[in-house]
Amino acid sequence: MTTEGWAMWVTGLPSSGKSTIANNVARKLKEMGVSVETLESDGLRKILTPKPTYSEEERDWFYNVIVYIAKLLVRNGVNVIIDATGNKRAYRDNARRQILKFVEVYVKCPLDVCMKRDVKGLYKRALEGSIGTLPGIQTIYEEPLKPEVVVETDKLTVDESVELIVNKLKELGYIETRLSPLS
Secondary structure, eight states, rough: OOOOOOOOEEOOOOTTSSHHHHHHHHHHHHTOOOEEEEHHHHHHHHHHHHHHHHHHHHHHHHHHHHHHHHHHHHHHTTTEEOOOOSSSSHHHHHHHOOOSSSSEEEEEEHHHHHHHHOOOOOOHHHHTTTTOBBBTTTBBBOOOOSSSSETTTSSSSSSHHHHHHHHHHHHTTTTTOOOOOOO
């Protein structure tokens, strides 16, 4: 019998630090001996929607697929980190309804800071009009109402953010704390 895994959705505006946080949480968990798989939206888009339109319909479909994949993995004992903006609460709420062990992590960062960090040039292109549906500019980003963890990446270091998240996973009983042999 396989023990069910858990899923954590790392959400926030583009360039808020989601991928940095998700990657560092995954690295920390692996160092602790916790197996985890990351579903990264940019990577999945290249496979699922090689010519993305980012239309509302496509986003609805895309996030439903991410939740479905996460649900299958969790059901088969895989711990999952979803690294995706998920600009509508409905997307994340859908995951919460379908996945018993679910954690929402809000990577909170002011829009002006996100715009300054924007290594992909998304905000610049959105302001120029070559992107028409960027969350935070032309499309709304609905902040989580009751996330299990909020990390303010304009105030906390990556390590501090990772520690908050890992501590929440421990508190929820999703990961075990191992005592060192010297304790």
